Amino acid sequence: MPESIPASLIIDTLRDTFREARAAIAAEVAEPPQHSHLGWVLSVPDTHQKTVLSALDKERDMQVITFATEDEATTAAAGFYIGGEPCVMMIQHAGLYASVNTLRGVAMDGKVPIFYMIGLLSREKDKDPKESRHSMVRYCEPLLDVFGVPHARLEGPNDVHLIPKYHRMARERRGPAAVLVGLETI
Amino acid sequence: MSMKPEEVLRVIAAERGTAVVIPTMTTAPAWREIAPDDLSVTCAGFMGGASALGLGIALARPDRRVVVLDGDGSLLMQLGSLASIAGARPRNLTHLVFKNGVYHTSGSQDIPGGLTVDFVAMAKGAGYKSAYAVRELDDFKRRLPSILGDEGPLMVELITGLAEKTPMTARGGQPFNVQVEDLRKKLLRVR
Ligand SMILES: Cc1ncc(C[n+]2csc(CCOP(=O)(O)OP(=O)(O)O)c2C)c(N)n1
Ligand SMILES: [Mg+2]
Numbered sequence: 077m078p079e080s081i082p083a084s085l086i087i088d089t090l091r092d093t094f095r096e097a098r099a100a101i102a103a104e105v106a107e108p109p110q111h112s113h114l115g116w117v118l119s120v121p122d123t124h125q126k127t128v129l130s131a132l133d134k135e136r137d138m139q140v141i142t143f144a145t146e147d148e149a150t151t152a153a154a155g156f157y158i159g160g161e162p163c164v165m166m167i168q169h170a171g172l173y174a175s176v177n178t179l180r181g182v183a184m185d186g187k188v189p190i191f192y193m194i195g196l197l198s199r200e201k202d203k204d205p206k207e208s209r210h211s212m213v214r215y216c217e218p219l220l221d222v223f224g225v226p227h228a229r230l231e232g233p234n235d236v237h238l239i240p241k242y243h244r245m246a247r248e249r250r251g252p253a254a255v256l257v258g259l260e261t262i
Numbered sequence: 263m264s265m266k267p268e269e270v271l272r273v274i275a276a277e278r279g280t281a282v283v284i285p286t287m288t289t290a291p292a293w294r295e296i297a298p299d300d301l302s303v304t305c306a307g308f309m310g311g312a313s314a315l316g317l318g319i320a321l322a323r324p325d326r327r328v329v330v331l332d333g334d335g336s337l338l339m340q341l342g343s344l345a346s347i348a349g350a351r352p353r354n355l356t357h358l359v360f361k362n363g364v365y366h367t368s369g370s371q372d373i374p375g376g377l378t379v380d381f382v383a384m385a386k387g388a389g390y391k392s393a394y395a396v397r398e399l400d401d402f403k404r405r406l407p408s409i410l411g412d413e414g415p416l417m418v419e420l421i422t423g424l425a426e427k428t429p430m431t432a433r434g435g436q437p438f439n440v441q442v443e444d445l446r447k448k449l450l451r452v453r
Binding site: 116185 | 303310315318346350439443445
């Protein structure tokens with residue numbers, strides 16, 4: 077059975093993820109940008125990850141930027157990549173559907189490492205998402221497959237290691253990669 | 263007589279210094295000719311994205327001025343970016359909207375509302391630090407130092423005629439992914 081992940085665990089993992097990403101950038105470039113924080117969370121608020129978002133509000137070393145649309149957040153992520161700053165996208169499945177042209181045009185055609193955390197709001201605990209009653213839950217993984225975006229599901233606290241893994245994968249493949257948050261965070 | 267977009271771009275090219283420039287739609291072919299070798303990345307293939315791309319670069323590199331050369335139809339497609347930009351408060355972002363009243367690149371169909379759409383009011387309403395319209399080249403020249411230097415986010419709505427070329431009549435330029443890597447290499451001095 078899937079389990080909910082505590083916000084604090086995700087935040088600690090994000091911190092490690094950003095540290096690793098910063099080290100990778102520092103090794104690659106002569107002029108890494110100078111910022112006092114570790115990284116950026118680009119968000120169109122996701123109900124499923126709301127405990128993470130509210131806990132992030134209190135964190136000084138991670139900057140949350142809220143966007144009006146997922147198109148903007150995705151495109152801004154490309155700007156952060158160009159500028160050498162690590163970021164993660166925090167959205168929900170409906171936001172992925174809303175921003176498919178940008179996923180294609182920016183992340184894929186632009187070969188931009190963009191790491192997504194996508195909440196599967198309304199996912200039933202006892203069901204595989206592919207069997208969900210809700211179209212918004214059902215189509216997320218198949219859509220990522222159509223676009224060839226590697227993805228994994230966070231089904232409990234033991235899976236948070238997939239966050240740095242897929243962030244790294246986005247960097248190494250120069251393209252999008254996603255983790256799906258199976259149950260609402262606590 | 264409204265300004266010619268190419269004249270505006272020439273003036274910007276002469277004064278921009280180390281600013282990063284993000285052209286889109288009809289400013290793209292002209293900018294490629296006027297400023298070929300430089301710190302630019304074209305928004306092509308994701309209509310409306312120039313402003314958010316500029317926002318990301320501006321936040322990542324607060325030491326640089328970032329100048330977005332937006333289309334009026336393009337901005338309408340991601341109008342919410344005005345609020346996202348205002349909310350994120352990039353002090354180094356200049357947002358220039360080339361207002362020609364039409365979707366020139368796709369065949370000059372009127373944009374919804376045509377020339378009556380007031381981007382200055384929208385930018386102010388969203389919370390930009392400043393926003394105003396310019397219709398004369400001399401006025402633009404006079405204001406350019408503050409357009410490139412004042413605290414942002416700032417928007418200038420440029421009332422212009424049609425460019426000579428569009429991305430449809432003048433294809434070419436590097437693919438987006440090559441432009442992304444080139445600009446990244448230059449900004450970060452990738453080893
Ligand atoms: C999502 C999407 N819908 C429609 C189009 C078709 N299209 C290509 S260029 C263009 C017009 C662009 O107009 P504007 O931003 O005003 O720039 P201009 O050509 O006038 O400089 C349109 C509608 C597109 N490229 N992408
Ligand atoms: Mg236009």
